[in-house]
Amino acid sequence: MQFAKNTDYALHALVHLANSECEYKIGIKELSNMLDVSESYLSKIMTKLRKDGIVRAVPGVKGGYELSRSASHITFLDVILSTEGRQQMFNCSNSDSRQHTLLTDESNVQIMGKEENLGVCRIKEVMDNAESALHLFFKNHSIQSILDKANKDCNNHLQKERD
Incomplete structure (x- = not known):
């Protein structure tokens, strides 16, 4: 599994915006220079985020981009869903085969929080559970959590230099 480059740029752009949130808005030109990416490409990413x-x-004149909510309320999942889309990561493509029938569980199961009474492929069930766990992981990490860790690392580094 690999995320598109625009997700990387979006996350970095949001960290820059969060870091300068109190000072000023950042224009697309300045932001694209910080990230070393073309203005047109970054504009498309920022349009999705907007x-x-x-x-x-x-x-x-003093415009630009700013966060629409606090950095602590912007999760990695929010950004990933915005840049990557909301499609499922795994789709079972072998549903008509004899082997697939053997791998099907006919009981009720929970898929992405919904009760389903379909013949569910056991492979798809594992993949859906993994996707749910990954979504939960990304939901528990915010742009602010990255800034907090960076500030803590910086403070630790400064403390070591003083000692």
């Missing part, structure tokens, strides 16, 4: 309510575009 449409999903993660950032806000402020027009005018």
Whole structure:
């Protein structure tokens, strides 16, 4: 599994915005220079984030981008769903085979929080559970958590230099 490069750029852009949140808004040109990515490519990423309510575009001379909510309320999952889309990671493509019938559990199961009474492929069940766990992991990490860790590392480094 590999995330698209735009997810990487989106996460880094949001960290930059969160880090400068109190000071000023960051224009697309400055942000693209910080990330070493073209303005047009970054604009497409920022448009997705804006449409999903993660950032806000402020027009005018002193305009630019800012977070639309606090960094502690922007999770990695929010960003990934915005940039990667909301499709399932795994789709069982072998549902018509004889082997698939042998791998099917006919009992009620929980899939992505919903009670299902379908013949569920045991392989798909494992993959869906893994996806749910991954979503939970990303939901528990915010842009602010990255800033907090970076600040802690910086403070530890400064403390070691003083000692």
